[in-house]
Amino acid sequence: MNQARARALRTSVAVLLVLAFALLVVRDFSLGTDLRSFLPPPETADERLLLDQVAEGPGARLLFLAIEGSGPMVLAAQSQALKSTLAGQPGIRLVANGSESIDDLPERLVASRFLLTDRFDVHPLDASVLAAALHEREADLASPAAFVLEDWLGRDPTLEVLYLAERQKPAREPRRVDEVWFEADREAALLVVEPEAAAFDAAANRALLATIESVFAAVAAGTTSVLQVNGPGAYGVRMEARIRNEANLLGFAATAGMVLLVGIAYRRAGFVLLSALPLAAAALAGIAAVTLAFGTVHGVTLAFGFTLIGVAQDYPIHLLSHLGMATPAATTVRRLWPTLLTGVASTSIAYLAFYASGVAGLQQLAVFTIAGLAAAAAATRWILPDWTRAASPVVRSPSAARLADRLAAFTRLRPIVPVVVAAAVGVLVFGPGLAFENNLARLSPLPKEWLDREVQLRRTLGSADMRHLLVVDAADRETALRLLESLEPDLGDLVAQGAIDGYEHAATLLPSVQRQAWRQSRLPHAAAAQAMLDAAVADSVFVADAFAPFLAELEEARRQPPLVPGDLAGTPFALKIDALLPSTADGRIAALVTLRGTVDAVRLGAFAERRDAVRLIDLKAASEGLVARYRDHVLDSLVIAAILLVGVIGLALRSFRRTLRVVTPMVLTTILVLAILALLGTPLSLFHLVALVLAAGLGIDYALFFEAAEHDPEDDPLPSRHALLVCAASTMMVFALLATSSLPVLHALGVTVGLGVAGNFLLALILLPARDRPARQQD
Amino acid sequence: MISGKHRVLILLAALASLDPVRAEDTASALIARLGKAPPVTEAFVEFRFSRFTRVPVRSAGTLAYLAPGHLRRIVAEPRAETTTIQDGQIRIERAGQKVRTVALSRVPELDALLGSVSGLLGGDAAALSAGFTIELEGGNGSFALALVPKPKAMARKLARIRVFGSRDRVSCLVFVEPDAEQNIVVLDPGRVPAPGQPVEAEGLLAACARG
Numbered sequence: 001m002n003q004a005r006a007r008a009l010r011t012s013v014a015v016l017l018v019l020a021f022a023l024l025v026v027r028d029f030s031l032g033t034d035l036r037s038f039l040p041p042p043e044t045a046d047e048r049l050l051l052d053q054v055a056e057g058p059g060a061r062l063l064f065l066a067i068e069g070s071g072p073m074v075l076a077a078q079s080q081a082l083k084s085t086l087a088g089q090p091g092i093r094l095v096a097n098g099s100e101s102i103d104d105l106p107e108r109l110v111a112s113r114f115l116l117t118d119r120f121d122v123h124p125l126d127a128s129v130l131a132a133a134l135h136e137r138e139a140d141l142a143s144p145a146a147f148v149l150e151d152w153l154g155r156d157p158t159l160e161v162l163y164l165a166e167r168q169k170p171a172r173e174p175r176r177v178d179e180v181w182f183e184a185d186r187e188a189a190l191l192v193v194e195p196e197a198a199a200f201d202a203a204a205n206r207a208l209l210a211t212i213e214s215v216f217a218a219v220a221a222g223t224t225s226v227l228q229v230n231g232p233g234a235y236g237v238r239m240e241a242r243i244r245n246e247a248n249l250l251g252f253a254a255t256a257g258m259v260l261l262v263g264i265a266y267r268r269a270g271f272v273l274l275s276a277l278p279l280a281a282a283a284l285a286g287i288a289a290v291t292l293a294f295g296t297v298h299g300v301t302l303a304f305g306f307t308l309i310g311v312a313q314d315y316p317i318h319l320l321s322h323l324g325m326a327t328p329a330a331t332t333v334r335r336l337w338p339t340l341l342t343g344v345a346s347t348s349i350a351y352l353a354f355y356a357s358g359v360a361g362l363q364q365l366a367v368f369t370i371a372g373l374a375a376a377a378a379a380t381r382w383i384l385p386d387w388t389r390a391a392s393p394v395v396r397s398p399s400a401a402r403l404a405d406r407l408a409a410f411t412r413l414r415p416i417v418p419v420v421v422a423a424a425v426g427v428l429v430f431g432p433g434l435a436f437e438n439n440l441a442r443l444s445p446l447p448k449e450w451l452d453r454e455v456q457l458r459r460t461l462g463s464a465d466m467r468h469l470l471v472v473d474a475a476d477r478e479t480a481l482r483l484l485e486s487l488e489p490d491l492g493d494l495v496a497q498g499a500i501d502g503y504e505h506a507a508t509l510l511p512s513v514q515r516q517a518w519r520q521s522r523l524p525h526a527a528a529a530q531a532m533l534d535a536a537v538a539d540s541v542f543v544a545d546a547f548a549p550f551l552a553e554l555e556e557a558r559r560q561p562p563l564v565p566g567d568l569a570g571t572p573f574a575l576k577i578d579a580l581l582p583s584t585a586d587g588r589i590a591a592l593v594t595l596r597g598t599v600d601a602v603r604l605g606a607f608a609e610r611r612d613a614v615r616l617i618d619l620k621a622a623s624e625g626l627v628a629r630y631r632d633h634v635l636d637s638l639v640i641a642a643i644l645l646v647g648v649i650g651l652a653l654r655s656f657r658r659t660l661r662v663v664t665p666m667v668l669t670t671i672l673v674l675a676i677l678a679l680l681g682t683p684l685s686l687f688h689l690v691a692l693v694l695a696a697g698l699g700i701d702y703a704l705f706f707e708a709a710e711h712d713p714e715d716d717p718l719p720s721r722h723a724l725l726v727c728a729a730s731t732m733m734v735f736a737l738l739a740t741s742s743l744p745v746l747h748a749l750g751v752t753v754g755l756g757v758a759g760n761f762l763l764a765l766i767l768l769p770a771r772d773r774p775a776r777q778q779d
Numbered sequence: 780m781i782s783g784k785h786r787v788l789i790l791l792a793a794l795a796s797l798d799p800v801r802a803e804d805t806a807s808a809l810i811a812r813l814g815k816a817p818p819v820t821e822a823f824v825e826f827r828f829s830r831f832t833r834v835p836v837r838s839a840g841t842l843a844y845l846a847p848g849h850l851r852r853i854v855a856e857p858r859a860e861t862t863t864i865q866d867g868q869i870r871i872e873r874a875g876q877k878v879r880t881v882a883l884s885r886v887p888e889l890d891a892l893l894g895s896v897s898g899l900l901g902g903d904a905a906a907l908s909a910g911f912t913i914e915l916e917g918g919n920g921s922f923a924l925a926l927v928p929k930p931k932a933m934a935r936k937l938a939r940i941r942v943f944g945s946r947d948r949v950s951c952l953v954f955v956e957p958d959a960e961q962n963i964v965v966l967d968p969g970r971v972p973a974p975g976q977p978v979e980a981e982g983l984l985a986a987c988a989r990g
Contacts, residue, residue: 073867073882139858141827142838144871144889153831178868178882546831 007386014383018281021288041358042626046615049471049582049590050622061199063231064457065212068188070225076178079189081219086193089215091208094194094575098174098181105165106571113160114523114557115516124522125158130536133158138541155549167509174460183460188228190460194575199232206237230454238450242743243299250737257733258313265726266320274387275316278379282312285375286368293367294360301364305372311347311694312376313734314701314727315340319380320388321723329385337381339708342652344377346645346704347697353641354690357634365690407721410765417766421668424675434678436631437685447744468601470593470608471615472505477565477581480591481512483613490607491593499600499607505593506580509573516562523558526551634689641693645700662707665767666699669759676755687748694749695756698731702764710769721765728761806915807904809922812947814902819844821966828961828980835978842966844900850893864893887933891954895926895940899949911940921945923988943987951987963987 042048067075067082079097087095109116114125123129137157140149152161174181174190181190193212197204209229216227262272286305290297318340322332348370355366428434472487474480484507494500511519524532529551537544565581568574584590595604601618608616650659670692677684702724709720732754739750820843826835840854850864863870869889871879883890891910898907907913910930916923924942928934934957941953950970954962963983965971970986972978 076882138832138836141829141832141836142825142854142857143860143873144852144862144869144886176880178880178885541832541834541836543831543833 065191075189127535205233278376281379282372282376286372289371315380329388343701353637435683437683472591499603502596665763691752699760810904
């Protein structure tokens with residue numbers, strides 16, 4: 001096959017592949033924003049519960065709205081208006097703003113109040129109880145507070161409805177203005193919205209946020225009020241928007257920078273396009289591979305993908321810098337190919353370690369990177385030479401030669417290196433030491449202020465502190481409720497002893513069917529009820545006739561079927577009960593007992609030990625354990641990857657000494673970067689580890705090429721130095737751009753890899769040139 | 780306070796007027812005469828008539844008019860409680876219970892109380908006629924006014940407020956609800972039967988209408 005036909009064949013294959021990938025991407029690409037993708041996979045039942053509570057529990061989908069910017073009465077009125085309009089919107093199950101009154105209670109609940117209330121358990125409803133209640137009502141009639149009660153007086157003289165309504169309110173109520181929730185320390189009205197969609201359904205949440213914004217705009221027209229929406233659903237949408245904006249900006253800036261850089265380095269417009277070719281191939285192949293393997297591409301993975309610009313850029317640069325006037329490009333690339341391949345293979349092995357981690361986000365990253373690098377290398381090897389013509393003159397220019405000499409001077413710094421490295425090791429061993437990020441929440445790519453704000457709002461709205469939980473295992477909901485009821489005496493003791501301030505569980509809201517039936521049996525039948533009423537009324541100012549509705553409802557309560565959780569769907573009760581009676585993966589119920597106040601973990605632990613089905617969970621310890629175990633797992637994988645990496649290099653170079661020379665700059669740089677991070681006090685997170693691996697991969701590439709050139713005595717070191725300089729410059733540019741990102745993930749990546757690239761570049765220049773090599777003359 | 784069922788508030792007022800009232804006295808002049816500089820504190824006994832009760836529910840305490848739009852009702856019996864209306868908000872404080880704050884706009888009955896007492900004790904007929912239609916019911920030495928609420932939300936809960944008094948003092952406020960139940964507030968200890976004695980609405984109204 002002659003050259004032209006070979007070239008045509010290669011080109012056609014390339015075009016076909018590009019079309020195939022493009023079709024795949026266009027058809028199937030979807031951007032994922034599921035923030036769980038970067039959380040470690042749970043292994044124990046407790047860890048599953050933890051992640052459920054954090055990620056999937058009904059509480060996790062809540063949206064918290066805060067309105068501020070106007071006077072309190074205006075805000076309160078707007079809160080009411082917003083609630084009444086939003087409550088009817090499709091996609092919204094529930095809106096609460098503190099103004100829920102007993103008139104909002106569902107009728108089914110009201111009708112069942114005598115079965116739900118525990119106030120007649122010790123002393124049944126009789127004439128003395130009723131008489132005491134009537135005495136209270138008499139005093140109420142003289143008070144303005146009576147305007148709440150008067151509609152209920154005839155039906156409910158003991159005010160069970162009010163008692164039930166009070167019980168469903170959060171344990172620690174936020175302050176109120178005009179019956180509406182307000183934040184404690186600022187003038188902001190608060191609302192809680194429970195949407196239909198789960199927090200991770202980005203499309204539904206986007207639509208929901210748009211609805212909320214437009215309703216608010218109508219409600220707040222003409223005022224200075226502003227709305228702030230918090231919660232995982234809102235964060236997902238905002239993250240998506242932010243990632244997209246930043247990705248666009250970064251992409252644009254990186255492209256512009258790259259064009260500039262290549263233009264300066266090679267002074268040929270054509271080379272700009274050429275260097276872009278493998279890069280485009282890398283991006284396309286990466287996205288296609290991830291779409292094929294996972295179905296979606298996570299936004300953060302895509303952002304990481306931009307780092308490929310820095311890495312994939314190296315391959316064409318090496319080729320372009322090494323082009324000789326006399327040698328055809330194909331020959332040059334064939335000579336560089338073994339080194340190129342070794343570079344790709346070693347970096348891919350490092351990323352395989354992430355694939356083994358089991359975390360979806362990191363697996364995507366691994367697939368993206370490996371596919372991308374392979375595509376970039378292939379494009380450089382087979383496509384690029386076809387389109388390259390002559391050598392770059394700048395490689396031979398006098399200014400380049402002067403540059404080469406200046407770079408050669410770096411070898412004089414060799415003696416300093418051991419000192420600096422020793423200092424770094426000293427910092428790591430004796431200094432502040434490396435801190436590891438153990439906080440599960442910080443592994444989320446969300447900015448810290450958003451997370452802190454959400455915690456603040458949840459606390460204001462009275463969610464119990466979620467550090468300690470008692471979990472009761474049961475086969476189904478009724479059994480769970482009965483078990484919870486059986487724990488009541490012990491829990492009461494714990495409160496009395498001061499081990500906890502208070503508690504809440506599903507049975508305090510909805511008793512078991514068994515208990516409801518028991519209460520039902522104790523209610524007085526019609527004749528006894530009438531006699532009871534007559535006796536109670538005799539001592540009061542009330543007339544017996546007024547309470548005919550009460551007697552009727554009492555009778556109705558004696559006959560009706562008990563209340564089950566399904567009857568309460570769509571009410572605030574349902575929200576709480578679902579949160580307290582979550583199902584586990586195997587279909588059982590893990591009933592929660594949430595605790596209030598300072599918790600005496602020792603006494604609670606002892607209590608849990610005594611009861612079979614009860615377990616005490618320390619969520620903080622569980623989450624930290626999860627993170628620590630996971631990190632150890634990743635580190636183990638990385639160690640294995642490092643060994644494989646050195647093995648691959650050794651195999652390629654077939655010399656122990658050469659392998660050592662190639663690996664040394666990378667190892668030393670890693671130590672230096674870790675020392676700098678330790679000095680900065682940055683706790684190391686997962687993303688730092690990823691960044692270190694990336695930097696190591698880059699370092700290996702530089703060292704391989706550089707060492708290869710130095711190793712061959714026939715070779716002019718200038719092209720290698722030129723290539724190294726351009727590679728380092730382009731990579732530094734990309735990661736400096738990333739370091740400016742407001743997203744913590746990208747920032748961590750940018751800073752760490754930037755430091756790593758600088759270190760690898762300098763150390764390669766300092767350590768790798770053969771010391772006894774005479775300075776070359778220019779041709 | 781005023782709400783819901785019949786309530787009979789009896790404001791204890793000063794004794795009979797000194798001068799006979801001129802026949803052509805207009806409502807505005809009358810109201811102007813009633814005006815006093817704040818703060819004004821009046822002891823009161825309130826009787827609430829309700830279809831739920833055989834006898835009216837009695838409460839006693841002091842009503843303080845502190846400034847236009849600022850009213851405080853301190854009840855001593857049957858249960859200690861303080862209600863303050865200020866800046867369009869109602870604060871209800873009871874010993875051992877959380878303070879409740881409600882917008883005045885949500886309780887038209889209390890809004891009516893505030894409007895009527897402010898207007899009467901402030902002597903501001905213009906302000907009063909903004910919220911109520913004023914009808915003069917009569918007379919010599921003593922007078923009777925009827926205030927009919929204008930806002931619909933208020934009118935739904937309150938049919939009219941009858942004001943009895945003589946010369947420059949209000950002796951009774953009667954809050955009449957749409958279902959004809961009444962709330963009589965008397966500011967004159969002499970007009971009110973002792974606690975424990977039977978109380979009838981007609982008897983109280985007659986005592987109020989007396990000069």
